[in-house]
Amino acid sequence: MKLAIKLAYRNLIGAGLRTWLNVIVLSFSFVVIIWLKGIMSGWDYQAKTDMTNWEIGGGQYWQENYDPLDPFTLLDSHAPIPAELQPEIDAGGVVPMLIVQGTIFPEGRMQAVNIKGIKPDQKIFKIPTQKLDTATDAIPAVIGAMMARNSRLKIGDLLTLRWRDANSTFDAADIVIVDIFSSNVPAAELSQVYMALDKLQEMMLLPDEATTLTFGESKENRSEISGWTLKTKAMLTKQVDEMIKTKSAGQTILFAILLLLAMLAIFDTQVLSIFRRQKEIGTYIALGYTRGQVVGLFTVEGTMHAVLAAIVSMIYGMPFLLWQAKVGWTMPVDASEFGMAMAQTLYPVYSIGLVASTVIVVTLTTAVVSYLPSRKIAKMNPTEALRGKLQ
Amino acid sequence: MENQSIITIEKLVKRFPMGKDSFTALKNINLKFGTGEFTGLIGPSGSGKTTLLNILGSLDVPTEGTVHVLGKSIGKLSTKEAAQLRKESLGFIFQSYNLLVVHTVFENVEFPLLLLKYSKSVRYKMVMDALEWVGLTEKVHSKPPQLSGGECQRVAIARAMVKKPSLVLADEPTANLDAVNSHHILKTMETLNRELNTTFIFATHDEKVISYLRRKIYLLDGRVDKDEIITPQKSVAQ
Ligand SMILES: Nc1ncnc2c1ncn2[C@@H]1O[C@H](COP(=O)(O)OP(=O)(O)O)[C@@H](O)[C@H]1O
Numbered sequence A: 001m002k003l004a005i006k007l008a009y010r011n012l013i014g015a016g017l018r019t020w021l022n023v024i025v026l027s028f029s030f031v032v033i034i035w036l037k038g039i040m041s042g043w044d045y046q047a048k049t050d051m052t053n054w055e056i057g058g059g060q061y062w063q064e065n066y067d068p069l070d071p072f073t074l075l076d077s078h079a080p081i082p083a084e085l086q087p088e089i090d091a092g093g094v095v096p097m098l099i100v101q102g103t104i105f106p107e108g109r110m111q112a113v114n115i116k117g118i119k120p121d122q123k124i125f126k127i128p129t130q131k132l133d134t135a136t137d138a139i140p141a142v143i144g145a146m147m148a149r150n151s152r153l154k155i156g157d158l159l160t161l162r163w164r165d166a167n168s169t170f171d172a173a174d175i176v177i178v179d180i181f182s183s184n185v186p187a188a189e190l191s192q193v194y195m196a197l198d199k200l201q202e203m204m205l206l207p208d209e210a211t212t213l214t215f216g217e218s219k220e221n222r223s224e225i226s227g228w229t230l231k232t233k234a235m236l237t238k239q240v241d242e243m244i245k246t247k248s249a250g251q252t253i254l255f256a257i258l259l260l261l262a263m264l265a266i267f268d269t270q271v272l273s274i275f276r277r278q279k280e281i282g283t284y285i286a287l288g289y290t291r292g293q294v295v296g297l298f299t300v301e302g303t304m305h306a307v308l309a310a311i312v313s314m315i316y317g318m319p320f321l322l323w324q325a326k327v328g329w330t331m332p333v334d335a336s337e338f339g340m341a342m343a344q345t346l347y348p349v350y351s352i353g354l355v356a357s358t359v360i361v362v363t364l365t366t367a368v369v370s371y372l373p374s375r376k377i378a379k380m381n382p383t384e385a386l387r388g389k390l391q
Numbered sequence B: 001m002e003n004q005s006i007i008t009i010e011k012l013v014k015r016f017p018m019g020k021d022s023f024t025a026l027k028n029i030n031l032k033f034g035t036g037e038f039t040g041l042i043g044p045s046g047s048g049k050t051t052l053l054n055i056l057g058s059l060d061v062p063t064e065g066t067v068h069v070l071g072k073s074i075g076k077l078s079t080k081e082a083a084q085l086r087k088e089s090l091g092f093i094f095q096s097y098n099l100l101v102v103h104t105v106f107e108n109v110e111f112p113l114l115l116l117k118y119s120k121s122v123r124y125k126m127v128m129d130a131l132e133w134v135g136l137t138e139k140v141h142s143k144p145p146q147l148s149g150g151e152c153q154r155v156a157i158a159r160a161m162v163k164k165p166s167l168v169l170a171d172e173p174t175a176n177l178d179a180v181n182s183h184h185i186l187k188t189m190e191t192l193n194r195e196l197n198t199t200f201i202f203a204t205h206d207e208k209v210i211s212y213l214r215r216k217i218y219l220l221d222g223r224v225d226k227d228e229i230i231t232p233q234k235s236v237a238q
């Protein structure tokens, strides 16, 4: 094997330009595959981190009627906060949120929103809720940047909020935008207005009630509470997994095409070199190789393209990949259009597993593609190979 | 010197399939070769020289009859055993040199020693010795495309001789060489034959080669036509 590697290396380097063309094509596959997969895991990581920070914490209890996809459920998806959680809520480990429907009138237009009551001193979400403690005549409210952009709102804007309380009575009051945050999470921003929990409970005539109870990341193993549905982080981030899976499927086709091109080049090189190097094959046999060993030699030689490609990839690919991880890749389309947690700039995350699996898969594929044409050698007649007279 | 028998050929027949029929390239060959011979298989093109040499080199097998080379029955060997025989005991020299073109002179000559798993320092010494025999120590880092035909064939001789094989088979080694180079390599091989007692068997129809031979086996149409042993004083027909 050591000898085969040595010989294969000499032969490949000796073959010059053709070798390097193959190596460059292969190394390009390496870099593109690792980069795209890195973007995907970076996205996965970013989406889940952003959702954790801005929308779901370490998981949630939902009042059993609550369904975020059906706004009508908000009418009766609230219940008294379970007494057993009170100590944790007081300690800040669980954050209750009351979610109701309302209407705002920015610049005279009418817009349905979710009003979310949240404790100003909570620490689980990165939403700047401490600003909700601001003392003003109007009710202090915080919104996200996507909403601010869509509704053309800015800090200090006053607007009318209308809501219907627990007795189905309409009421209205002025709110003032005291802060705008930016989260990459559309669900936390679009049509969402945050205000102090006790203020909202008072407005709704729902003292001590909540719609969701969010717990921190360190408290993920939770027990069931009757009247509430436990939604673990894994369940809440399932849409991210599905999105990544769909996108990855598309990528797999691209990878397959890239690999196919590289493998065609390798296959072609192998077929050609077996045809052109019959005398050399005969010579190896005359010098004491078995035909099987020559098959091995040619297989190693073909496979070595992948090894060289990995080295070449390291030379130009590593700086590129590291630079990408630092500056990120900014998408040419507006990320908020995606309707899910996606940053405008994605930072690829490369794991050892990702790099290793890519290198292994590409190298094994190259080995198979190098081996297949080499099997022909095993059927060669050495005397005819020496004469170089095979078809 | 030429006492011990190294090759015994009995009733050798070699047929090649040709469509439905077959072509008989060797017809009832019976020969014995002793250690240290400097012998040529002489005959016109198509007379079966290469075919016989290939069988002696365990690159091909007899159709009928038996061929023993160094005590091994060619045709009864597995491919592995045949490769082992070539690796350990046989050296080949070809008309077109068959050097590995991307390898240096040193690497070409080193190749058989790599197969035999000699250590690096031993390999170095053996390769340099072999290059010394053929007078090419200055070209050790050159590659075959930079060498003349004569130099290439000397590299090939060094490669065949480096492991000091018992038997060297040379198929028309001078066919691509001019007279000066032909004589040069023949003298080299003659010296090696004397000094190392290596058996040389040539396939040739080149007069220059024939003039160096100490035994001339004439092949015609796949048969032994004449087998002459030349002694310095007189030539004896068998
Ligand atoms: N593999 C083969 N298949 C068919 N015929 C062959 C094969 N090898 C050699 N021959 C035939 O056998 C005869 C002897 O060939 P060869 O030994 O190469 O002759 P020489 O070396 O004396 O010129 C030739 O007629 C040649 O065409």
Ligand SMILES: [Mg+2]
Residues within 6 Å of the ligand: B049, B050, B051, B171, B203
């Ligand atoms: Mg011939």
